[in-house]
Amino acid sequence: MWSVNTPQVTLSNTVTDGDDDEANLTFEVWEADSNGNPDTKVSISDSQFGVLVSDFVESGSVASVTVGPGKLEANVDYLFRTSAYDGSLYETDWSGWEPFRVELPVDLTLPNPVSESPDPSWFDAAPVGEHTKPLGADTTRSLGSTGTEQCGPVNDKGQVCLGPMLTELPDTEAAELADPLNSEDLSAQAEVDIPEAEWCDTLDMGILSDRFTQCDRRVRQVLLHDSSGVPVADTYFSFTRRLVLDGTDSFSEYVTVKPYEPVSDDFGQIDMGIVGHECGEGCTVSEPERSDWEGEPSWKPGETHPAWVKTTHGWDSSTSNAEYLFEPDVTLGLSVQDSDGSWVPSLNTFKWSEEDWHQAEDLDQIRCDTKFDDGGCVFLNAAPTYPFNAAKYPQAAAHAWLIQTMAPNQPGSQSADKPLYYMGDSDQNRRNRARICGESGWATNNGHSSALSDEFDDLNCDEFAFASTYNSGGMSADEGGLNEAVPSDSTTGVPNGRACFQTFAKEHEDRIHLYNIDGMIPDFTEVCGRSAISGYQNQGSMSPFPTFRTDMRILDGDAYWLDPRMNGNCTYTNGGTPADPVICTMTTT
Helix, strand or coil: CEEECCCCCEEEEEECCCCCCCEEEEEEEEEECCCCCEEEEECCCCCCCCCEECCCECCCEEEEEECCCCCCCCCEEEEEEEEEECCCCECCCCCCCEEEEECCCEEEECCCCCCCCCCCCHHHCCCECCCCCCCCCCCCCCCCCCCCCEECCCECCEEEEECCCCCCCCCCCCCCCCCCCCHHHCCCCCCCCCCCCHHHHCCCCEEEECCCEEEEEEEEEEEEECCCCCEEEEEEEEEEEEEECCCCCEEEEEEEEEECCCCCCCEEEEEEEEEEEECCCCEEEECCCHHHCECCCEECCCCCCCEEEEEEEEECCCCCCCEEEECCEEEEEEEEEECCCCECCCEEEEEHHHCCCCCCCCCCCEEEECCCCCCEEEECCCCCEEECCCCCCHHHHHHHHHHHHHCCCCCCECCCCECEEECCCHHHHHHHHHHHHCCCCHHHHHCCHHHCCCCCCCEEEEEECCCCECCCCCCCHHHCCCCCCCCCCCCCCCCCHHHCEEEEEEEECCEEEEEECCCCCCCCCCCCEEEEEEHHHHHHHHCCHHHHHHHCCCCCCCEEEEECCEEEEEECCCCCECCECEEEEEEEC
């Protein structure tokens, strides 16, 4: 069976006349059943008999016809046969059947829309463990823990040291540490209420952050050396710093300390405390007193109780349209008594920022601003996720999935680490969209009415990446664009939607499909997409975005992810080439 990548297929056969007269061929097409046998005749013309007739050609030559648009369906098996006529006599028999298949490079079968599907919440996105910086920011990644030991002064009683930040949990029996902030551990009279975040409470070790809450948990070894530097005691402690951006002109830090295992009998006592904070210019810190701790920050042999303290950071939100960058830091102190009851000199230099998690050294940068209705703060490098309501708007979601999955730049894909960058210039936004979708009547000329929801719906051009991003194919490199889409035959060098994936939505066998537009065969090097889809689907999928941008306090250049909330069960796909088309049945997630 031979395959073609367009429904406007050219059919041909050799015609031979016994008298060597010129002759033509009549072509008849049938849809094949599952066994490859003719099942249903297909009308390939508007004539009475639904057949196509070739021009007269010399005997022994090839006669051909081209099936017009709208006659054959994508990804369907067909058979055709021919019968000759020399101008006076008709051939009494048909030729043998010749099978062929119309196989478009793109055919996504979409789920039926669920009109009552509620919009997903962007606040439910999973926290991240790596930083994703705004466009143009330094993207240098750290190597994480330096593996250094921090030690206090030494005297004749010995020296206290804090081992390097561990990257794997110690091979010891933890003191029921799965949830060091569990309410059962907390005093019933506690005045410090630690905000809930389940993903923080169950974090064994590491750092996680969403746009407004961050949890950083570290396990370090506390060591006691004698005056000659020989270790005489050791135990493990868990340190948790939770930052909560919970105010219009302030944010909070919660530091929790808890033994990872019962304190060793080789110690007499271990005390912890806050030495001080740093935050940056414009940030004020209300330093806590020892009496502000909940749970006593002191441990004797065998003890495992937690202790925690809240610190409030303030900033001036009275100046309109302002923004500030803060990098909060905390220094803890450690005092140790040996088993004989003698105190060794304190270690007062446990600075949180001196060791970082790999690829997360700037995850704790806080940007506060007054550019929205109220002042507020976000973790600048914890990129938020905009989730499509794929169940309600499957046409738009499938189009975004296609570009994210098959385009080499994969715009907005979190798994590929390819963020979208918000672009706030409204004039540039209009230019971007005009270049991708501005051709007069493009959606109407290339779309299909079967994709519409009702008589009030109109065909729209849906572009991705969005015009309001630096990722837009319509934004030239000279304008700061990352993925300019300039057609290979351009004489102006101006981006144009002709250089994008070009698709349209159409109903087939009671399901909406997303097909490539006939004659516009992708080579899968395209960096953008435009699709003729339902206007209701296109506009509805993005209608929550302004609220998302406000809630997440997204400014020009900020990174964010797009979750199409759609997956494809695909066949004949091998990296996406015209020889291996993208044929997928889509499901929502």
